[in-house]
Amino acid sequence: MLRTFKRDLSSLEPLFEFAGDFARTHRLDDTIVFAMNLAIEELFTNMVKYGGGDDRVSVGLDVRDGDLVIELVHAGAIAFDPVATATVDVTRPLDERRPGGMGLHLVKCVMDDFRYEHRNGDARIIVTKHLGPRNEGA
Amino acid sequence: MAVDGIVVSVMTGTNTGGVSILKVSGYLDTTTAGELETALYGLLDRGIYKIVVDLAGVNYISSAGWGIFIGEIKRIRNHSGDLKLSGMVGDVHEVFQLLEFHSILEAYSTSQEAVAAFKKDAAA
Numbered sequence: 001m002l003r004t005f006k007r008d009l010s011s012l013e014p015l016f017e018f019a020g021d022f023a024r025t026h027r028l029d030d031t032i033v034f035a036m037n038l039a040i041e042e043l044f045t046n047m048v049k050y051g052g053g054d055d056r057v058s059v060g061l062d063v064r065d066g067d068l069v070i071e072l073v074h075a076g077a078i079a080f081d082p083v084a085t086a087t088v089d090v091t092r093p094l095d096e097r098r099p100g101g102m103g104l105h106l107v108k109c110v111m112d113d114f115r116y117e118h119r120n121g122d123a124r125i126i127v128t129k130h131l132g133p134r135n136e137g138a
Numbered sequence: 139m140a141v142d143g144i145v146v147s148v149m150t151g152t153n154t155g156g157v158s159i160l161k162v163s164g165y166l167d168t169t170t171a172g173e174l175e176t177a178l179y180g181l182l183d184r185g186i187y188k189i190v191v192d193l194a195g196v197n198y199i200s201s202a203g204w205g206i207f208i209g210e211i212k213r214i215r216n217h218s219g220d221l222k223l224s225g226m227v228g229d230v231h232e233v234f235q236l237l238e239f240h241s242i243l244e245a246y247s248t249s250q251e252a253v254a255a256f257k258k259d260a261a262a
Contacts, residue, residue: 012169034198034229041200045168090238102237103201109236 001025002060007048007074015040015059022061028068032131035110036061036068039127042103043072046082051123053077067112067128077123082107083116144170144196146177150186157188157256159249163195166203175206182210187219190252194225204237211242220244220259224252 001022005011019040023033040059047057053076060071088101108114113128144164158181162174174191181189191207193199207221214221223245226234234245246252 009168012167016167031229037198038200038233041167045202090236091241093241102204106201106233106236110233 001062002058004056004058005044007051007055007057009045009048011057012041012044015044018059019061026063028131032068032129035129036070039070039107039111039129040072042107043070043082043125043127046103047072047074047077047123050080051077053121053123063131066131068131070111070127072125074123076121077118079118079123081116081118082125083114144173146173148177148181150181154253155257155260157190157253158186159190159192159253161192161195161249166196166199168200168202171200171202171206174203178206178210182213185217187214187217188256189214189219189221190224190249190256191221192224192249192252193230194227194249196226196230197228199230199233204233204239207239207243220256222246222252222255224249 001018003018005015016037019033019037022028023036028036044057044059051074053074056075058073060069060073062069062071082104085101085104088105090105107127111127111129113126115126117124117126144162144166147161149159149161160174160177160181164170166174178189207223211221221243223234223243225248226245231245234240239245244252244255246255
């Protein structure tokens with residue numbers, strides 16, 4: 001499934017509805033849906049806040065070879081590699097903790113693969129998650 | 139997620155020993171986190187610093203929601219208060235652990251246990 005959304009936080013609600021339709025179609029279990037929604041929200045929100053470029057983002061959802069594949073493409077985006085961004089150190093004491101970076105840290109934790117490409121001015125993020133046996137029918 | 143939104147209710151009273159309970163249900167994401175933040179600020183602005191956030195009815199929290207707790211905990215503790223969480227289940231509790239928030243925030247199975255912990259703190 002592929003759909004394009006306005007690059008604005010108001011798109012989160014239709015984006016979650018889109019993901020929900022996909023989850024129902026593929027009968028994904030609650031834990032997979034939780035991870036999918038978390039990855040979509042954190043990555044899309046980052047593109048809204050920091051991406052520059054085009055005012056649209058295309059979001060693709062697919063199941064390939066037992067993996068959930070989420071792909072976000074933002075045309076004309078500023079080059080910024082979230083994969084290479086230092087992981088937030090969650091072991092630091094409270095005084096040294098900052099809210100920034102938590103979202104990308106969570107994406108890295110709940111997904112199994114996280115890739116970024118910036119080619120011909122387009123930023124493309126692909127995250128995948130292995131589907132467990134409960135999702136074999138997906 | 140915001141499709142279903144969130145509901146935040148505040149319980150304050152003498153039966154909780156001066157501890158206020160923020161009961162949250164629904165989905166805590168970028169678009170709804172502001173409602174929790176407003177409710178929390180409402181307590182802090184009234185000088186209430188002993189707070190339990192009951193997350194039993196919450197089945198999704200993104201970084202926007204977790205950031206609220208981290209953003210205010212120092213201010214709360216500077217006023218001899220604390221913010222304790224209760225009722226986290228399933229994937230929400232797993233994210234709590236992934237972020238290693240257990241080293242920062244106390245978490246209890248129920249809001250009653252969290253309130254009792256405040257009483258224990260006061261007696262210590």
